[in-house]
Amino acid sequence: MKVNMMHGAGGEVMGELLQTLTKFTHNNAGGIGLEALDDGAVIPFAGENLVFTTDSHVVRPIFFPGGDIGRISVCGTVNDLAMMGGRPIALSCGMIIEEGFETANLERIVASMDEALGEAGASIVTGDTKVVERGALDGIAINTAGIGIAKRIVRDNGLVPGDVIIVSGTLGDHGLAIMAHREGFDLGEQIHSDVAPLSKMMEKVMEAGTIHAMKDPTRGGFASAINEMAKKAGVCVRIREDQVPIRKSVKSAAAMLGIDPLEVANEGKVVMGVPAMDADAILAALRSHKYGKDATVIGTVTTGAHVIMETAIGGERFIEPPMGDPVPRVC
Amino acid sequence: MKVNMMHGAGGEVMGELLQTLTKFTHNNAGGIGLEALDDGAVIPFAGENLVFTTDSHVVRPIFFPGGDIGRISVCGTVNDLAMMGGRPIALSCGMIIEEGFETANLERIVASMDEALGEAGASIVTGDTKVVERGALDGIAINTAGIGIAKRIVRDNGLVPGDVIIVSGTLGDHGLAIMAHREGFDLGEQIHSDVAPLSKMMEKVMEAGTIHAMKDPTRGGFASAINEMAKKAGVCVRIREDQVPIRKSVKSAAAMLGIDPLEVANEGKVVMGVPAMDADAILAALRSHKYGKDATVIGTVTTGAHVIMETAIGGERFIEPPMGDPVPRVC
Numbered sequence: 312m313k314v315n316m317m318h319g320a321g322g323e324v325m326g327e328l329l330q331t332l333t334k335f336t337h338n339n340a341g342g343i344g345l346e347a348l349d350d351g352a353v354i355p356f357a358g359e360n361l362v363f364t365t366d367s368h369v370v371r372p373i374f375f376p377g378g379d380i381g382r383i384s385v386c387g388t389v390n391d392l393a394m395m396g397g398r399p400i401a402l403s404c405g406m407i408i409e410e411g412f413e414t415a416n417l418e419r420i421v422a423s424m425d426e427a428l429g430e431a432g433a434s435i436v437t438g439d440t441k442v443v444e445r446g447a448l449d450g451i452a453i454n455t456a457g458i459g460i461a462k463r464i465v466r467d468n469g470l471v472p473g474d475v476i477i478v479s480g481t482l483g484d485h486g487l488a489i490m491a492h493r494e495g496f497d498l499g500e501q502i503h504s505d506v507a508p509l510s511k512m513m514e515k516v517m518e519a520g521t522i523h524a525m526k527d528p529t530r531g532g533f534a535s536a537i538n539e540m541a542k543k544a545g546v547c548v549r550i551r552e553d554q555v556p557i558r559k560s561v562k563s564a565a566a567m568l569g570i571d572p573l574e575v576a577n578e579g580k581v582v583m584g585v586p587a588m589d590a591d592a593i594l595a596a597l598r599s600h601k602y603g604k605d606a607t608v609i610g611t612v613t614t615g616a617h618v619i620m621e622t623a624i625g626g627e628r629f630i631e632p633p634m635g636d637p638v639p640r641v642c
Numbered sequence: 643m644k645v646n647m648m649h650g651a652g653g654e655v656m657g658e659l660l661q662t663l664t665k666f667t668h669n670n671a672g673g674i675g676l677e678a679l680d681d682g683a684v685i686p687f688a689g690e691n692l693v694f695t696t697d698s699h700v701v702r703p704i705f706f707p708g709g710d711i712g713r714i715s716v717c718g719t720v721n722d723l724a725m726m727g728g729r730p731i732a733l734s735c736g737m738i739i740e741e742g743f744e745t746a747n748l749e750r751i752v753a754s755m756d757e758a759l760g761e762a763g764a765s766i767v768t769g770d771t772k773v774v775e776r777g778a779l780d781g782i783a784i785n786t787a788g789i790g791i792a793k794r795i796v797r798d799n800g801l802v803p804g805d806v807i808i809v810s811g812t813l814g815d816h817g818l819a820i821m822a823h824r825e826g827f828d829l830g831e832q833i834h835s836d837v838a839p840l841s842k843m844m845e846k847v848m849e850a851g852t853i854h855a856m857k858d859p860t861r862g863g864f865a866s867a868i869n870e871m872a873k874k875a876g877v878c879v880r881i882r883e884d885q886v887p888i889r890k891s892v893k894s895a896a897a898m899l900g901i902d903p904l905e906v907a908n909e910g911k912v913v914m915g916v917p918a919m920d921a922d923a924i925l926a927a928l929r930s931h932k933y934g935k936d937a938t939v940i941g942t943v944t945t946g947a948h949v950i951m952e953t954a955i956g957g958e959r960f961i962e963p964p965m966g967d968p969v970p971r972v973c
């Protein structure tokens with residue numbers, strides 16, 4: 312068998328490849344390990360919880376509306392730490408660069424990473440650089456790994472019936488920003504990526520109330536994240552279509568491209584399930600932060616299985632787990 | 643300016659690029675950070691020392707005599723942790739895969755990583771997978787990052803006059819194994835890479851005596867590592883050529899290729915400076931382990947500067963810091 316693009320697209324097909332790639336007998340350092348397939352691992356250490364995660368980034372183009380590969384490289388890892396309840400402390404940076412790459416672009420990328428680090432309250436403390444010959448890579452790929460500390464660990468499998476589902480803002484911005492930019496769409500209003508570090512916001516949110524489960528809806532988008540959360544918890548999630556925040560420009564671009572905005576990557580959003588009694592306080596905490604100002608309740612958790620969309624006209628349909636993100640090289 | 647192959651070759655030229663790539667204002671999490679340019683960072687945490695490091699791997703071919711990209715990906719990070727005095731605990735694995743890559747090869751790579759993890763006493767607890775379209779990468783690149791715990795931190799800058807310099811075994815094996823294999827040399831005896839995880843050996847060695855400074859002589863080889871150690875400490879290192887262990891087959895291949903075996907990467911060796919009174923105990927500890935059986939004293943530290951080779955016939959010459967490793971894609 313050969314690897315295909317869908318194997319890296321964050322959906323069901325990637326899940327199959329991950330069975331091969333996670334076949335380590337040495338897969339756990341004492342806490343939450345690879346077997347959990349959560350946003351990161353947890354390592355109990357000296358009475359505290361270390362969180363550890365990694366993401367590589369191959370997004371194209373490397374500079375896009377609202378962000379660049381540097382910003383996304385920091386945010387990807389910072390957000391996976393935050394999704395585990397972790398406050399990011401230290402990141403590593405592994406760059407693979409094609410011969411001929413402009414050093415001026417490296418400077419821009421490093422400056423952008425540094426800015427995101429400042430926002431996130433983290434540092435890059437170690438790194439590595441490899442250069443490959445012209446043609447062996449199309450430009451640059453950046454991996455970061457990160458260490459965080461979690462007072463309270465939050466898993467992606469903790470939804471319980473009665474929870475309300477909250478998203479921290481509009482969905483689909485990143486994936487459609489990338490696609491509209493690639494296609495050269497002129498939609499009047501340019502779509503910007505939402506790429507942002509959520510750690511500071513999540514610190515406040517975690518103080519405001521209890522979070523039963525959360526996940527960042529990256530590759531495969533909201534549809535992938537919510538299906539994974541529902542499946543892991545063995546619950547049904549009901550989403551109200553008229554409550555799901557999607558920008559008009561994102562809807563238009565998605566319609567023109569024939570893709571579902573709920574299946575494309577976000578890079579500055581969180582999906583969470585919280586007890587109904589904590590929802591108002593958590594919403595308030597989210598909305599008090601610039602990256603959560605459009606936060607809203609979009610659904611509820613019940614017993615059962617599947618993710619169901621209650622449409623505006625009173626119908627119902629499944630939100631299926633996508634085979635993969637329709638946007639290649641989205642992050 | 644454009645990036646060239648030497649920018650990734652571990653020598654003086656790479657040092658220049660690193661000035662750009664390490665220009666983070668957020669570069670330290672409280673202990674030893676990016677500014678030290680050591681094998682890894684140290685983060686003081688809960689009264690203990692976390693060590694954190696990363697290496698990406700783009701070695702070609704991906705399967706080579708004595709190892710493969712999976713084994714080297716685990717060993718690279720495990721060894722940088724060990725070089726800081728860290729016992730490896732948890733690793734991350736970020737894979738970037740070209741569309742069309744054989745999943746059977748992924749299986750081999752994962753199995754090889756798992757074996758190396760077992761030897762090192764570490765686990766892969768988190769990962770990431772990206773797939774890029776055919777032609778955007780030649781096969782696969784693997785990043786690992788790792789967390790270790792150090793009872794005693796060892797830096798690469800701690801050499802003091804009077805120290806003796808020890809290497810844990812023969813030099814040049816990895817780089818020449820790769821080159822001889824690429825060139826299809828038939829040297830009678832095949833050269834095997836030395837790629838190996840040194841953590842277990844180093845745990846024993848650190849109990850046997852004091853280590854003032856150490857480093858793994860990877861890209862740029864022994865010449866690069868020892869010059870960096872001498873320069874950082876502001877000392878002179880004198881090496882006795884007749885004591886430097888190099889296999890005959892490695893010497894022959896190096897001569898045929900016109901490259902210096904001291905300038906090519908090793909992947910299972912350590913160079914250290916230790917107080918003279920501890921040298922015997924440390925040598926014994928090294929030699930008691932399979933990866934240190936050829937360990938030997940090769941020189942001494944004096945006041946002054948530079949690394950000087952005392953040749954077998956009584957002459958002297960500098961061991962210059964190499965511009966870069968002569969073997970491209972060596973790790």
Ligand SMILES: Nc1ncnc2c1ncn2[C@@H]1O[C@H](COP(=O)(O)OP(=O)(O)OP(=O)(O)O)[C@@H](O)[C@H]1O
Pocket residue numbers: 321329332333345347348349350351365366387391529530735736737766767768769770771
């Ligand atoms: N090559 C790999 N080796 C080991 N584990 C992996 C690998 N690739 C992914 N994983 C694991 O599989 C799970 C899913 O990974 P994935 O990258 O989709 O998560 P994510 O980082 O939350 O999403 P995204 O990368 O889209 O931001 C995680 O638990 C991750 O640790």
Ligand SMILES: Nc1ncnc2c1ncn2[C@@H]1O[C@H](COP(=O)(O)OP(=O)(O)OP(=O)(O)O)[C@@H](O)[C@H]1O
Pocket residue numbers: 404405406435436437438439440652660663664676678679680681682696697718722860861
């Ligand atoms: N892209 C980067 N960003 C930040 N720091 C980097 C980057 N590349 C290298 N560094 C830092 O520069 C120093 C030298 O890196 P290098 O990779 O040569 O060390 P090494 O891992 O010991 O050697 P090798 O990679 O050959 O095994 C290290 O301190 C490393 O943290």
Ligand SMILES: [Mg+2]
Pocket residue numbers: 350390391394526527529
């Ligand atoms: Mg995630």
Ligand SMILES: [Mg+2]
Pocket residue numbers: 366387388391529
């Ligand atoms: Mg992620």
Ligand SMILES: [Mg+2]
Pocket residue numbers: 438439440696697698
């Ligand atoms: Mg390195």
Ligand SMILES: [Mg+2]
Pocket residue numbers: 681721722725857858860
């Ligand atoms: Mg090193």
Ligand SMILES: [Mg+2]
Pocket residue numbers: 697718719722860
């Ligand atoms: Mg290294």
Ligand SMILES: [Mg+2]
Pocket residue numbers: 365366367769770771
């Ligand atoms: Mg990931």
